[in-house]
Amino acid sequence: MQLTKLRAAPVVQAEVPPCAPVGKTDGGTASQLIASVRQTRGRVTRAGARMGILGRIVAFLMTGAAFVGASSSGTVQIYADGKLRGAFEPRGEPYATDGPSVSVYLEKRDVKAADGQVVTGFEFIGWPEGQGVRIQVFLLVPAQGEANSYLPEGKTERLARRYFISVLLAKGDEVVLGKMRELGVEPMRLRVR
Secondary structure, eight states: OOOOOOOOOOSSGGGSOOSSOTTOSOSOOHHHHHHHOOOOSSOOOHHHHHHHHHHHHHHHHHHHHHHHHHHHTOOEEEEETTEEEEEEOOOSSOOSSSSOEEEEEOSOSOOBOTTSOBOOEEEEEEEEETTEEEEEEEEEEEOTTSOSSOOTTOOGGGEEEEEEEEEEEETTOEEEOGGGGGGTOOOOEEEEO
């Protein structure tokens, strides 16, 4: 989680420098803008001091809420053949890449998708949704240009993800992924703790 440091806003509008040169739409960056904001001249008024304190309190509460939200969604656990094969903490917002994921490789090497591509395993991602956790499951198949074979090395550039199923579970719930039977695989079980 990235935390952002809040700065007090200038009291007078004229003291706010433009982010881009006048008449242009680009040329400045947020860091240049922040670096160029100076403390106002004169003394700090009581109202200004209260606003600075209020800003800190709001930032603290927002940070606390982010931590509470992240921890309240629970941990997703993946079981195969009765054994825990992986677990992850769901990310705070929906994502397709660059978030927590777990890949579980199959022991069977002859599993094929409906189009004939060999399935090496499954990848699981998830995020909080409502009062539960949305979990998306993907097939791991050979990437374009790779031989249609089982690729358990864990080299993600050799594997492509293909959407398989999505489930919504509340904390404490468990589901058996019966759709895996269509592939000839013993269904895995998901649990949110």
